[in-house]
Every structure is written in structure tokens, then in C-alpha cells.
Amino acid sequence: FLMGKSSKDKRDIYYRLAKEQGWRARSAFKLIHIQENFNIFDGVKNVVDLCAAPGSWSQVLSRYLKADNSEEIKIVAVDLQKMAPLPGVTQILGDITDVETAFKIIGHFEGKEADL
Numbered sequence: 001f002l003m004g005k006s007s008k009d010k011r012d013i014y015y016r017l018a019k020e021q022g023w024r025a026r027s028a029f030k031l032i033h034i035q036e037n038f039n040i041f042d043g044v045k046n047v048v049d050l051c052a053a054p055g056s057w058s059q060v061l062s063r064y065l066k067a068d069n070s071e072e073i074k075i076v077a078v079d080l081q082k083m084a085p086l087p088g089v090t091q092i093l094g095d096i097t098d099v100e101t102a103f104k105i106i107g108h109f110e111g112k113e114a115d116l
Contacts, residue, residue: 018056024084025056032060041065044115045072048105050096052077055086062088076108 014026023029035041041064049058058077065073066088077083078092078101085091090108094101105114 023056024054024059028056028060031057035060035064040116045074046109046112046114047073047075047116048114049075049077049089051079052091053079053081053083055083055089058083058086058089062086074108076105078105 012026014029018024018026018028041061044065047061047065049055049061052058055077058075061075065075073088075089076092077086077089078094078096080093080095082093083091092101092104092108094104096102
């Protein structure tokens, strides 16, 4: 007798694929799909990932945008929870509704606006 899916039910294909491919969460595939269909990363230099934990979108951004180790690309991940570090991603621990957090984000882009 099955009452419903438990959060421990790991049979989901995207959950398994994410683990096999080294993504932090299956939500990585959503961003990859959007990129493949709409090329949203084209020309992007400054990115903010709000409510970023566990970091799968930041991980995708890092792999796609920082592939050439470009110093021009800035990726800032913001969340209340600390995440494991990602190459090329600056983490800000803070509340996205807090003005202080907004100023920290702006500071990382040296006066430039975020592209994504």
C-alpha cells in the first residue's frame, strides 16, 4: 500500500541523472533546457543566482560561463544557507530582501548591472 511519494523516493530519472552527471540537484536540467532552447547565456557577463542553495543553477552557470576561465564573468550566488564552494562563484550569505545583501551583490559587479 503506497500513500504517496516520499521525499526519500529516489526513483525519479532526473534525480538519478543529476547524481550520475555530478549536478547538485535535478533542477540543473531545467536551466540547461532553457539555455538549449533560448540561449539565455549569450553575452552574459554578470549573473545573480537568488535563493541559490543547494547550488545546481550556480553549478550550471559556472560550467557553461566559466569554461574558458574568463575573469570577465562574475557569478554571485545568494542564499540564507551556506553552500559548498563552486569554482568561479562568489557566495553571499544573506536575505535577498535585506538592503545590506543588495549592496553586497551590487559591490561584486563594480557598478555594472547583472545580465541574468
